[in-house]
Amino acid sequence: MNLDDSIRVVRTEGATPDGPLIGKYLSRDKFERSLPIGPALADFAFAYDLAGTPQLGWWHDWRRPFLGDVHQRPDLDTLTVIRPGVASVLVDFVDVDGTPLPVCPRSVLKAVVARLAANGYTARAACEIEGMAFTESYAEAKAKRFRDLTPLGAPHALAYLTHDAYRMRTLFDEVARRLDAIGIPWEAWSAEAAPGQFEINLPAQDPVSAADTAVRVRGVCREVAVDLGMSVTFMAKPTESYGSGMHIHHSLQKDGASAFYDESSPDRRSALMRNWIGGLIATMPAAHAFLTPTINSYRRMVGFVAAPLVVSWGEDNKSTALRVISRSEKLARVEHRLGAGDVNPYLGLAAILAGGIVGIEQAIEPPEELRALAWGLPDRYPYLPTSIVGAADALEKDKAFADAIGPVMAEHWMHTRRWEWMMFHTTGGDPEAQSVTDWELERYFELM
């Protein structure tokens, strides 16, 4: 390999299922000697919850019966210089013999993309990242127990205010500068509806690159915040104002042309797109477990404030879970609006593509399009699970979805979501609380 001569240190980083990036700073010599399998980490890095408590209660063969190692196999195509002398590379977690871990989020997404390819299709995807920024440093925020923080920008609950964005420019001018410098693509940023809230729009890429970009952009936001003495969180609902989501746009191609668009169809949706929507709808309760991953994610699910509540789709309907756009070949896509701000981009994308794959492999026809607001609907509409255990139960029941995303990943995730629920109840979370609890802020603010 040809590393730039100026590089002295390489940071390896890969996402755990919960989302945080883990890795090591390696000397150039150690990094080069570790190739191709990469440096080792204790496999327990994949068996701790976000508070550092070992997750016990289930088992899979990728784990060692005592305590062992896993490796971080660098994807050298992602190597980029992040500051003078220091490079960063994204990794896949593999076993000691180089086999991808079945619970490595990036590997799970790669496997789903490969299954899509086996069906004859490629995908493009783009993430919309939402988060919140505060003027307090992480240490100051922690000292205040993450309560009553000062939002960066103006304290108005209005979206898109350029005046508000101007007051956030110290942070985001630097974020944009660094992204440009390290070659991470981005399209736009703006102030969002909640005080301190922002949105960053990323370009359409192949799914793995789209997820790589999303995790790196989040990482750059956090690092710039650290350097400027501010704090940023991608928690779904850190305050009482609007929550943060991650809408994921995606489309399918075959032989270089849109597989979603059919000029001859009355609604311009191809049969493939109908099956794709049918699969996303049929698997949505199970996919919900991945797209809405934490105790805090569910606090975002409130009617009439952007988050979808029912299994639904509609043409250019931003209240439904799936906003379908089919008015032109160039624009034909699905905007999946269920993802919470704290979703792991690899697993969120894998869950979406897995659901679509189920739809095309089983030729599932979608239910009728919802031509109404998808909020405040009566009980006869299919509401999504409203708790982390409800979604875990749905995941356990959906064998076709589990097969598509990977049975080991599905089972591991089901167990970890139930674990998260148990930890909330038995380590200080308040089940009667109607708003974000101290337990959630302590557990998620700095890591999500």
Add this chain to the structure above:
Amino acid sequence: MNIQCAPDSPPIVLGTAARLKRSAAVPSLARRMEKMKGVLALRSSADKQSVTVRFDRGRITLASGVADDAGLVITLDMNDANAKPKVQGAAKHLAFALAAAKVLEPPTKSWQEEAKAFWEFAGDWPRMPKSMLVVCTDDHAEVQFGETGAPEFELHGTAKDLTRVFSGDAIVTEEWLSGKLHGVATLEHASVLTGRSIAWVMGQGR
């Protein structure tokens, strides 16, 4: 006897329901429960968990939280089995309080019998050890469950601590990590056994 709670109830609700089911399996306590009428709440002093239990002459329902009409409110440290609970309302509802104290503390059998019941519940679960040796450190008595030969899993402790774990009053790993119990196990077996122990505490298999 009809003991009901929602399947997705919090752990304290499921755990309390499990204890009541254990009491209901004892004829004298079942008769007492058939007569009980009143509302009590249990509140954890260690965390935010709480449960309201409604007794209505054999029909018992449990729900998360402390209901406004709870005549008896018991606050206890869920992390310390020896801690003395604080009770509000006992003077006004004395008979109900005495009955509640009985049915919320189901009697246990010998550690050997409790271990046997646990093994019958958990032994066939996928990835469980094929054999489990339990050693009582009070008198060095031991019982092996499952296959004969060298055990795949060993657990050592006093009769009191073994009884707590196998009856479903405590989770095996917590007692192991705290030093009350000692074991010889792979991480795989410890993990899977923990899953079964949690399920046992939450009332599965009852």
